[in-house]
Amino acid sequence: MNLILKFSHHQFTEIAFIIENSNGYSHSAYEKSVIEESELTIYKPAELVQFIISGLESELYEKETDRIAAYWALSKTFDKNLIPNLKSWLKSELENEKSTAVFQILIALDRLDEPVFPGNRTGQAYNEVELNYKYAKNYLKIK
Structure with missing residues (x-):
């Protein structure tokens, strides 16, 4: 069984920064602090991406605003x-x-x-x- 996690808006921001960081993006002090304080760093960026995809595919995100945040985070993967x-x-x-x-x-x-x-x-x-x-x-x- 695949694990599906539902992320909050703040967690999508964390994920976006984690993904950017894995791609070598240089972050501000604030963005670095978001990453450092995130509990999601226990997951690899690819795992976080798969969690988002699974959530979208299973229609876990009923609100458009949640899906927008998910699409935004995924846009950081390239x-x-x-x-x-x-x-x-x-x-x-x-x-x-x-x-x-x-x-x-x-x-x-x-x-x-x-x-x-x-x-x-x-x-x-x-x-x-x-x-x-x-x-x-x-x-x-x-x-």
Whole structure:
């Protein structure tokens, strides 16, 4: 049986910092203190990622805000193996009209060099709902 943990918003922040740290990212004193005080450091970053994926796949995170935090933490991995998961979640969030979750997944995919935003776009914002839906549909090839 796979272990599934449900993380709080603060724990997603801890996980993001732990993942960044494992990727060699240089943190501020505050971020370092968050990592040092975290009880989640007993897990390897890859295990934390799997816990998040399992939680998302099992629909453990009913609130959009929880899923947004999960997608944000996963965006720190730079793991292209997450692309199929992110595409699936993007389709689901788009179908359910969860605009901020759609935006966060687009950002995660963009960080993985996926062509989610047109090259001529000068910025990205969560409140550009119709544009973000358009980009998501184009990326997923949905009419």
